[in-house]
Amino acid sequence: MEPETVPHTLVDARGSACPGPITDLSMAYRRSKVGDVIELWATDPGVKPDVRAWATKTGNLVRSVEHQPDKIVVVLEILRR
Numbered sequence: 248m249e250p251e252t253v254p255h256t257l258v259d260a261r262g263s264a265c266p267g268p269i270t271d272l273s274m275a276y277r278r279s280k281v282g283d284v285i286e287l288w289a290t291d292p293g294v295k296p297d298v299r300a301w302a303t304k305t306g307n308l309v310r311s312v313e314h315q316p317d318k319i320v321v322v323l324e325i326l327r328r
Contacts, residue, residue: 258287261318265293269301272323276305282309287321294319319326 258275260268268289275285287298295312298321302309305326313320 260289268294279324283325288318
């Protein structure tokens with residue numbers, strides 16, 4: 248597997264309740280550029296619909312939402328600034 252060369256930001260919002268994960272994501276988004284990837288870790292199940300709504304509102308892409316034993320991992324691609 249080829250290593251990812253796209254700028255990648257990790258946002259660890261585990262333990263944070265709504266609206267914390269989306270607030271943390273928004274802060275990372277402000278520092279990002281088009282083409283960047285943001286990976287959000289959260290434990291609040293509300294992050295799933297919230298992150299999809301955020302992506303629709305901002306014009307960005309949710310690449311994946313994965314449930315892991317200790318967290319929900321959301322990978323987003325920044326398409327617009």
